[in-house]
């Protein structure tokens with residue numbers, strides 16, 4: 001049934017391929033040698049409908065992995081028919097609220113509505129243990145009453161925090177997740193992630209300004225998903241929003257990253273837009289010095305990584 005509805009869902013997608021050889025793989029097959037990446041939320045703390053909070057789903061082989069859980073990630077997961085009980089692990093890039101504020105909803109509403117029976121491992125930077133412990137305390141009443149009154153499965157309501165360092169943090173069923181340090185100072189540590197499966201890979205930047213370490217870890221990746229920030233050229237250092245720009249990467253410096261990494265496809269997510277700039281300018285300013293394939297991410301856009309990388313754009317009915 002789930003397979004059937006996913007097939008129906010896929011028919012809503014428009015397939016655009018970024019190579020001459022189209023991989024004729026437009027349905028999920030657990031053994032297919034590719035990675036599927038879905039941008040669940042491409043936004044920032046701004047509470048807008050067009051871009052939900054930061055969250056990216058990576059499906060590789062039998063593994064279903066979630067990276068960050070910003071506002072609305074559970075609703076976005078439902079839109080792509082992925083239920084909480086299918087998530088094998090959650091990885092956090094850093095503890096800014098726009099990347100974690102969706103955790104209580106993902107966890108508690110997900111638990112109830114998917115009959116999850118096993119704990120969820122949550123990998124993240126130092127501070128993850130305390131954050132999860134405090135969330136458990138905040139929701140202690142709900143957890144207790146759901147078990148007593150709703151017969152929710154106790155193990156499915158557990159979160160298991162795992163504080164990580166740079167290196168391989170997860171390896172199961174042929175899927176490897178490597179965490180690497182990025183530069184989101186003063187947020188330290190902040191991580192990006194590289195996911196590898198069957199010789200293919202996707203790299204997620206997390207929040208970062210220009211990072212040489214990211215270049216090192218992103219080399220050879222099929223798909224690089226990078227954050228970006230755009231602001232008026234006239235933004236001065238005395239402007240109260242200047243520090244936001246300073247925590248992120250400009251389109252010009254992202255172009256430098258893309259030229260060094262040379263992914264098959266680069267995609268922007270986590271679009272920081274200071275003083276309502278035109279989003280198209282992000283691409284124009286990047287393409288002034290970068291000639292490779294580049295796309296501005298949108299919520300629910302997905303990517304299939306095989307011999308080539310193809311983009312599936314969500315279409316509203």
Ligand SMILES: [Zn+2]
Pocket residue numbers: 044045054096098099207270
């Ligand atoms: Zn952020």
Ligand SMILES: [Zn+2]
Pocket residue numbers: 094096184187207
């Ligand atoms: Zn951040």
